[in-house]
Amino acid sequence: MKKLFTILSCIALFAVNSTTVKAQNYKTSLGVGLDFGNGPTLVGPSLRHHFTRNTALQAEVLFGGNTTVIQGFLQYNASVKGAPGLDWYLGGGPKFQIYDKNRYFFDDSYTAVYLVPMVGLDYKLKGAPLAIALDWRPNIYVGDNRFLGSEAGRFGLAFRFVF
Numbered sequence: 001m002k003k004l005f006t007i008l009s010c011i012a013l014f015a016v017n018s019t020t021v022k023a024q025n026y027k028t029s030l031g032v033g034l035d036f037g038n039g040p041t042l043v044g045p046s047l048r049h050h051f052t053r054n055t056a057l058q059a060e061v062l063f064g065g066n067t068t069v070i071q072g073f074l075q076y077n078a079s080v081k082g083a084p085g086l087d088w089y090l091g092g093g094p095k096f097q098i099y100d101k102n103r104y105f106f107d108d109s110y111t112a113v114y115l116v117p118m119v120g121l122d123y124k125l126k127g128a129p130l131a132i133a134l135d136w137r138p139n140i141y142v143g144d145n146r147f148l149g150s151e152a153g154r155f156g157l158a159f160r161f162v163f
Contacts, residue, residue: 025085025124026050029131031160033060038153040064046158048122048133054078056089071095073118085124092117095139112148114139124162133158 033046042062050056054076062069075091095114120135139151 025079025087025122026131026162029160029162031131031158033062033156033158035060035062035069035137035154035156037155038151040067042067042069044069046160048131048158048160050077056091058091066100068098068100069095070098071116073116075118077122080121085126087122087124088120089122089135090119110145112145113142114150115142116140116154118156120156129162131158131160131162133160 028047028049030045030047033044035042042064044060044062046058046060048056048058056075056077058073058075060069060071062071071093073091073093075089077087077089080086080088093116095116097112097114098109099112100109116137116139118135118137120133120137122131122133124131133156135156137154137156139154141148141150
């Protein structure tokens, strides 16, 4: 556990101190994210941080119905030639979905784990501190609950303030 804490601390320190992002539309953005498609529509805070020109980390905590989702994605991104401010990205990561069937009985709650590959577009509006992202993020269920399964029809939409 001590090694894990040390590794995470080093990564966090590197992320805070890395300030040499070249030809980047923006470094960090924070706003509202939506996850929609098959199943419930989820809404919550969304953060995206670029470590280098081509590497970004996106994290979201989303809420909807009796569901809470915590997800994080490592992304490779590159600019779209001839379209200033527009980037495409490809990546993925884990999704932890906490289901609460009845908020008064803890035994009815359970957590599902998904792997989420994604591909999308990110656009930084010229002259405004706003970025808009749209992606396709199919969910691949990892588990043995017969009531849960993979969902190919999931999408993400984010409106973020850039700083």
